Every structure is written in structure tokens, then in C-alpha cells.
Amino acid sequence: MLDSAQLAWHSAKQDDITIYAPMSLNTQILVAAILGVLFGFLLNLLPGSAFYDGSLYGLSIASSIFIGLLKMLLIPLIFSSIVVGVSNLQASGQLSRVWKITLLCCVTTTTLALILGLACAHLFEVGKGVDVRLFQDAMSQHQTPDTLTPSSFFTNFIQNTLINPFKALAEGNVLAVVVFALFVGVALVKGGEQFRTVRRLSHQFFDIMMLMIGWVMKLAPLGIFALLAKLIATEDVTVLSRLAEFAVVVTGTTIFHGLVVLPLLLWLFGKMNPVTFFKGTRAALITAFATSSSSATMPLSMKCAQENLKVRPQTAGFVIPLGTQLNMDGTALYEAAAALFIANLMGLDLTLGQQLVVCATAMIASLGAPGIPSAGMVTMIMVLQSVGLPAEAIAILLPIDRLLDTVRTVVNVQGDMMISVVVDRYTRDDEITTQS
Ligand code: ASP
Numbered sequence: 001m002l003d004s005a006q007l008a009w010h011s012a013k014q015d016d017i018t019i020y021a022p023m024s025l026n027t028q029i030l031v032a033a034i035l036g037v038l039f040g041f042l043l044n045l046l047p048g049s050a051f052y053d054g055s056l057y058g059l060s061i062a063s064s065i066f067i068g069l070l071k072m073l074l075i076p077l078i079f080s081s082i083v084v085g086v087s088n089l090q091a092s093g094q095l096s097r098v099w100k101i102t103l104l105c106c107v108t109t110t111t112l113a114l115i116l117g118l119a120c121a122h123l124f125e126v127g128k129g130v131d132v133r134l135f136q137d138a139m140s141q142h143q144t145p146d147t148l149t150p151s152s153f154f155t156n157f158i159q160n161t162l163i164n165p166f167k168a169l170a171e172g173n174v175l176a177v178v179v180f181a182l183f184v185g186v187a188l189v190k191g192g193e194q195f196r197t198v199r200r201l202s203h204q205f206f207d208i209m210m211l212m213i214g215w216v217m218k219l220a221p222l223g224i225f226a227l228l229a230k231l232i233a234t235e236d237v238t239v240l241s242r243l244a245e246f247a248v249v250v251t252g253t254t255i256f257h258g259l260v261v262l263p264l265l266l267w268l269f270g271k272m273n274p275v276t277f278f279k280g281t282r283a284a285l286i287t288a289f290a291t292s293s294s295s296a297t298m299p300l301s302m303k304c305a306q307e308n309l310k311v312r313p314q315t316a317g318f319v320i321p322l323g324t325q326l327n328m329d330g331t332a333l334y335e336a337a338a339a340l341f342i343a344n345l346m347g348l349d350l351t352l353g354q355q356l357v358v359c360a361t362a363m364i365a366s367l368g369a370p371g372i373p374s375a376g377m378v379t380m381i382m383v384l385q386s387v388g389l390p391a392e393a394i395a396i397l398l399p400i401d402r403l404l405d406t407v408r409t410v411v412n413v414q415g416d417m418m419i420s421v422v423v424d425r426y427t428r429d430d431e432i433t434t435q436s
Helices: 004-020 025-044 050-091 095-123 132-141 150-161 165-171 174-190 192-218 220-234 244-270 274-291 294-308 313-326 329-345 352-368 375-386 391-435
Strands: none
Touching: 025 050, 025 220, 025 274, 050 095, 050 174, 050 192, 050 220, 050 294, 050 313, 095 244, 095 313, 095 329, 095 352, 095 391, 150 174, 150 352, 165 174, 174 192, 174 313, 192 220, 192 294, 220 274, 220 391, 244 274, 244 329, 244 391, 274 294, 274 391, 294 313, 294 391, 313 391, 329 352, 329 375, 329 391, 352 375, 375 391
16 A cells, blocks of 8 residues: 555656657657747848857758668668568458559559649649749840650669669669569579578568667657758749749648648548547658658658558558659649749640640659659650750759749658558458458
8 A cells, every 4th residue: 555655756757658658659750840940030130140050060060870770771762662562462362452552552542643633733824924034134144955755764763773683773763673682582482481481581670670670769859850851941032933833833732732622531531530640650751841752751751651650561562662753743744833933934735635645744854853852853854855845944944943842742742641541451352352
């Protein structure tokens, strides 16, 4: 029995625990993001001061450590998660179904994003009535890149994908690693018992990677604080005002896709409450916003999908790395809207046929764009050239790209995690049916 003094001590201790209980990692990340933005604005007021320079140096170091750790884990994680995911799916006879549903989801959500991008650009007539001469200097100073047609893009795509896997691993060529890992995963199952040791080894290696991601996640609040503070302190936020209408329309439409279209699909096909989804994926979504890189965010997306959304590891391990490379709704939407913006700016009316060409090229471009900051700007050249628009027009968009990239990367990452939920639900039902 506890006497009254002991009881008082006990309850005081309980109170201490309640009062000093550390915030959950999710809350820490959210608070860090808000503080980072505020600190960035503060720095923005003090350019050139010793405080500004010192803080920027500290922020650069902290953000490089965080991004560096994520990149360090990325390639081994992609390789092991696909090998493990594919071999488990192949062993349970689900690989082809998972593959088909993933592809169907990617194409459907990207098509919806493209339609939305074009529709909103039409509705708000972005770029109409803006004097293109305002941007003449930027365009003439921009070096015209080599022509990038869909066929040359496709040839490059193949040439960069089917390469020596050691080169791919060393150079961090995500797509080539994905393809090689797919082959290894299938081969492990085809080989049966004789490869049991390698299969076990791959599983253990994957578990080690997940453990290490847990460690890196503990640094996420600091990393996100540093990344956002640095972004706000160094980007000229006022450049947005020159292209305000376009920036508002494209960001608003991307947010609509992320807050309405994708959650609706998730609710209909994944049978998951969108609030549960957003709560469970907050860490990955904020990291995507801060890094503008779906590849760097991938380790966190995988962890959130498995641990918070309860997606089976074999599904998340297969769908998320693949989605990171192939599924980019935010990028597709942006490219379609931006092509129309440039056409309007130049005073050109794109025919329906040309708009379909824009959609098809933007779809290919989003499939091929790597998940790194401003990758969409490079593939944008192909979209512009496909309908005869000048490639140097991207010079108009470049100054605001780093800022717009934040939101489209969030939607890219959100789409990957959402698809993993939908695919898992459909294949889980399969498993239950097969077992019963
Ligand atoms: N930054 C985007 C991503 O990593 C790609 C883009 O530039 O649109 O998903």
C-alpha cells in the first residue's frame, strides 16, 4: 500500500511526466517547420549582417547533414526494398497484380493531374495580357539547350537505365537501380531453395536500413528547420509577385489535387480516412516540402507507409521506390499548366490536338524526371518543344521554380504513399480470398 506522502510524490511525478513529456516526432517536425519559416523571414530582414552570415553557415551545415544522411541511405534502401518486396510478392504469386494496379493508379492519378492543370490554366487564362517583353532579357541571356524530343528523351531513358548495376549504384542512378533490383528479386524466387541464404540476407539488410532510417528521422526536426529557414532567407520571395497570378493558380490547383482529388481516390479505393492518412504521413510530407526532393524523402515515405498507414512491407517496398521514380502528379500538373502559360504569354492559342500532345509529353516527362529539386524544369524543355514553344522560355519560370517546387514535391510524395495504400488494400483482399 502507498502511504499519503508516497501517493503525493507519485502523483507529482506523474504530473512531471505529463508536463515534460516530449512532443511526438510528428509534432516536433511541424513545430520545427513553422519555426524554420519564421526564422527564415527574420534572417531575410538582416541580409549582410554578421548574424545573417553566421546563421546561414550553421543552417547550411545542419541541412547538409540531414540531406546527406537521407541520400546515404537512399540507394541501399531502394535496392534492398525492391529485392525483398519483389521476392515476397513473387513468392506469394501477387507480383503481376501489384505491378498492374500500381501502373493503373500512376496513370490514372497523373492523367487527372494533367487535366486539372490544363483546365485551371484555361479557366484563369494564366499569362494572357502579360507583356512578354518584360521577360525578354532573361530569355535572351538563357543558353538554349539542345533539342529534347520525346524520341531522344526515350533513347536517353533506355541508355541510362540498362547499364552496369555497379555504376548505377555508385552514381545513384535510381531508375537503373530499380530495374536491376527487379531482376534480382524475381531471380531469387525463380531460383527457389538454392538462394534462400541470399533472400534472408536481403531481408536482414533491409531491416538494417529501416533501423537506420529511424535514427535519421530523429534528426528530421533540426534538418527541416534548417532547410526551411535557409530557403526563406536566401530565396527572393518577391520574385513571386512578378508571376503572382501563375504562381497562385498553379499552387492552388496542385493543393486542390492534393487535398481533394487524391484524398477522394484514397477514400473510394483505399477505404482510408484522409485524416488518418495525413496524420500518418505528416513527417514525409513536411520533409518533401523542405527538401523539394521526392528521392531524398523516400526513406521517410517508406517508414510512414509501413509504420503509420500499416501498408505491408512487401507492398511499400515495391510501390514506393517505383512511385518515387514514375509517379509525379505535381510535376505533371505543373508542366501542363506552365506550357499553357508560356503559350498565352507568347500570344499563341494551342489547338486541342496540341494540348493533347502537351499532356502526353508531360506524362512522359514526369515518368522520366528524377526526384530531385527542379528536375521538372529540365523535362519542361521537352514539353515546350513538343508544341513548338521556345525552350528559352523556361528562363521566365526559373526564378520562381525553387519555391513552386516545394508544393509539387509534396503532392508527388503524397501520391506514392496513397498508391501504396490502395495497392495494399486490393492485394490484401486477394490474400484473404486465397487463404479462405
Ligand atoms: N522536385 C520534384 C520531386 O522531387 C521534381 C520536380 O522538379 O518536379 O519530386
